[in-house]
Amino acid sequence: MADLVIALQAILGPKGWLSGADAEPYRRDWLDRYGVAPLGVARPASTAEVAAVVNICREAGVVVIPQGGNTGLCGGAVADQANAVIVSLSRMTAIGEPDLDSGSIIVDAGVVLAALHETLEPHGLMFPMHLGAEGSARIGGLIGTNAGGSQAFRFGMMQDLVLGLEVVLPDGTVWDGLRAVQKDNAGYQLRKLFCGSEGTLGIVTRAVLRLYPTPKQQASALLVMSDFAAAVSFGAFLRGEAGEFLAGLEFFSDVGLTLALKHLPDLAYQLETRGDVYLLVEIASGSTRVPLDEILASTLEWGMEQGLVTDGALATSGAQRAQFWRLREEQPEGQRLEGEQLKHDISVPPGAIARFIEAGAKLCHDILPGVRINPFGHLGDGNIHYNLSPPEGHADFDGKGAAFAEALAALATGMGGSFAAEHGLGRAKIAMADRNRSSTERALMARLKRAFDPQGTMNPGVLVRTP
Ligand code: FAD
Known part of the structure; x- marks a missing residue:
């Protein structure tokens, strides 16, 4: 391997090859669940350098693992063997001039x-x-x-x-x-x-x-909903009222809000009351002539009359809008700071969100009574981050992680949804794909992989089984 490293160093220069302690920040994934020390980290500065690295590694039978910001949640951007080079794109950061005419x-x-x-x-x-x-x-x-x-x-x-x-x-x-x-x-x-x-x-x-x-105007509101079914009904009504102006429809639970406020003291929750479920809604327009505030206010009024919305506030400034969004966006961070967690990246048809959350809670409480369920996500496309924290006072999940994952994946699949909505499969979910996707579908993917990468040196063991 000394020859390989010399060849890579010659192409990449001193800034372009990291090993030992310098390679450490690239070794583990964001959730600190995957990653062993690779031979080193290549940081090419151009497409030609990327191609040279790929060629040298392939000829030496060394595995290549592309890495971006290493925030992926399925362990796909780190090595599972020492005979690997991580290729970090972190030195290729050029941004061209926007083409205004073509967008x-x-x-x-x-x-x-x-x-x-x-x-x-x-x-x-x-x-x-x-x-x-x-x-x-x-x-x-x-x-x-x-x-x-x-x-x-x-x-x-x-x-x-x-x-x-x-x-x-x-x-x-x-x-x-x-x-x-x-x-x-x-x-x-x-x-x-x-x-x-x-x-x-x-x-x-x-x-x-x-x-x-960029929209010329936005109207945003943070709402307390009576339950998840109310959030789904309100979301459907808002879609009808706001049409193409609907720009955000995000939900989170009081479990998640409590964790975020506990661990991130600079977060502010400014509504007078709390509930079990919150909805962040936003409508936006490229024209200043659309009465967004009126559309949102009248929709809220309808939601309150129907008993779907129990409290709510319209953002009165950009700063308040940003605060509302942070409450939603800091959901993963609040839960991470609480300690052990299990993440499930589910999607179901949007109309089935409340049913999934209710049925999922029953399954999870049967597996481990008292487990804290923290669903949040994107109501508009049915994407639920169905995350769990151990019961209060417990440090972990009593070894039941796989049972939760399998039960929730089967529930989502049975409802016509997916167990891997937006984070991919990585190394974490290949076994789950074995059980929740047909052999025809998996065989097609394996054939594609072989057609592109017959030697199997490009990120093997991720997404698809490789011999
Ligand atoms: P990495 O983690 O570096 O890599 C991810 C995968 O892409 C790996 O398999 C890697 O090999 C491959 N890859 C990396 N670079 C290249 C390349 N140049 N060419 C080919 N393959 C490459 N995801 C969502 O979809 N929606 C969300 O709302 C969302 N929220 C998140 C919130 C938090 C706090 C975190 C930590 C993650 C979230 N994610 C979300 C996960 C999401 O997948 C990643 O944030 C992002 O897409 C990965 O980008 P990255 O550059 O970090 O990729």
Whole structure:
């Protein structure tokens, strides 16, 4: 392996190759569940360097693991064996000039999502992808996981926001698919295939992304709902009233709010009463002529008359709107700071959310009485982060983690949903896919993997079983 390291160092230079203690920050995943020490971390500065790294590793039979911000929640961006090189895109951070006429931009795969938002703001443009990890997650990782986030119900997931891609394939070839058009039916939708491929089919190096005009006005409200069924009914009514202006429909529970307020003292909850379920709603428009405040206020009035909404406040300033959003976005952090946790990334048809939460609670309490259930997520597309904390006074889940995961996955699948809504499979959920997806579907994925990566050196053991 000394020869391999010398060859990589020669290509990458001193900043581009990290080993030993310098490689430590790249070793473990965000949840600290996966990751062994790799041979080292390659930090290429260009597509040509990525291709050279891939070629050298393939010739030496060394596994390559693409890594972005390493915020993924399924352990897909870290090594499970020492014979591996992590390829971090963190030095490829160029952002092109936005194409104002076409509404697109070309970016390197290592660009951090929040940096892209900041760059676009002065142009009156936005990239409609928002999630709690946006200060660290990178474009290549968001593509790798086909991230969704809070606006997916309106603008789609990453696959709907990527117009073109440049990818280094497992054999070192560079695929230049950096086209900037939405309509391109010249064959299979290769760009979409890479979205959600979790680094198993190639390393994304650059992307052309779709942009949208920043809304000129927004109206937001934080609501206390009588229960989850009320949140679903209110969400359906709001969709009808607000139509294309609906921009946010996020829910969380009092379990999560309590944890967030306990662990993040700078958070503020300003409503007079508490309840079991909260809904954050937002409507937005590119025109200043749409009476957003009126639409939201009258919808709230209807919700209160129907007994669905028990309390609520309209944001009266940008600062208050930001506070409302932080209450939702800090849900994962509040729970992480509480200690042990189990995450389940579920989706069901939006109309089935309340039924899932109720049935899931029964299953979970049968498995471990007193387990704290903290569901939060994206009501608009039925995505529930059905997370658990141990019962009060317990440090862990008495070894019952797998029982929760299997029961909830089967429940979601039975309701026509998914056990892997937006975080992917990574290393964490391959066994679950064995039980919840047909052998035909799994065999198709394995054939795709073999066609792209016959030697099996590109992130093996992630997403799909490899021999
Ligand atoms: P990494 O973790 O580095 O990698 C993720 C996967 O992509 C790995 O399999 C990796 O090999 C692959 N990959 C990385 N870079 C490349 C590349 N250049 N080419 C090919 N493959 C690559 N997700 C949502 O969808 N919605 C949410 O609302 C959401 N909220 C989150 C909140 C928090 C607090 C956290 C920690 C995570 C959240 N996530 C959410 C998880 C989400 O998957 C990641 O935040 C993000 O998509 C991963 O980006 P990353 O750059 O960190 O990727």
